[in-house]
Amino acid sequence: MPELPEVETIRRDLSTRVVDKKIIALDARDHKVADKNLAKILVGKKFIKIERRGKLLAFLLSDGQYLLAHLKMTGQLIYKEKRTRSKEKIVAGGHKISPSDLQVPNNFTRVIFSFVDKSQLFFNDMRRFGYLKLASADEKEKIFNENFGIEPLTENFKFKNFSALFARRKTNLKALLMNQKLIAGIGNIYADEACYCAGLLPWRKAGSLTAGELKRLFSSITEVLKVALKNRGTSFDDFVDAQGEKGGHYNFLNVYERDGEKCRRCKSIIKKTRHAGRGTHFCLKCQK
């Protein structure tokens, strides 16, 4: 479930690897995931830089267009230096190595970029929610501006803008934090983690937070995302970085997927319910 720290990890990894390399071939084998005329446009071009807004990546092409990439739930972007054998590897005992062992390409590989230096970029997506699509510079700018709210970890993320989102809002905290049009990049994991860090229950009405609580939440979001990014993201099943390696933040989670385990702060049991249609984890003693 790539959220801001995971997508930013991939952006940084790929920025040092695929930028400025000529694309010599494109294998778009799944037309649900990849724009139909992708190959026609991309072959012969280069990526100039990679931008990110929330969980959306935007690769600037040498012709001024953008390639937008969204990983949704199970998307992966994996870079390999050299062309790999395409046949599944057979290990001792005769069973095939599963896709989670990350041989690429595999059954879930939807698009393959081949670069002039023989390196390749694989877009995998088990559930096929993700996409690659082209957008003009204007279209990309419109999407960036209209679909995403304030961007954490940037200088646009100011307390004044942040607290304004909560005034008179009737929705609950969790739904607000995950609303991309208000705050960009937070999903289920970091919404729960930020609420725990701030000591606030996720079903609190947004408009009920005091100035002090808002201050705590504001700094908690920055802290949680910053640490997760430093640890290169959280991996459960699917997330891997551009080298195919799992993120290191799993063992630092305080509540997400820790229901039934002891709160690290007060030792009471972490509980799980459902809010905003999502699994929601919390410590009743530490969060009010």
Add this chain to the structure above:
DNA sequence: GTGTTTGTTATCAA
């Protein structure tokens, strides 16, 4: 066979 997982959007309701 059933329930569960989640990012985003469509749809309906207030």
Add this chain to the structure above:
DNA sequence: CTTGATAACAAACA
């Protein structure tokens, strides 16, 4: 018009 709540989507796993 704005805001909110919920179902739906896809696919695999326990």
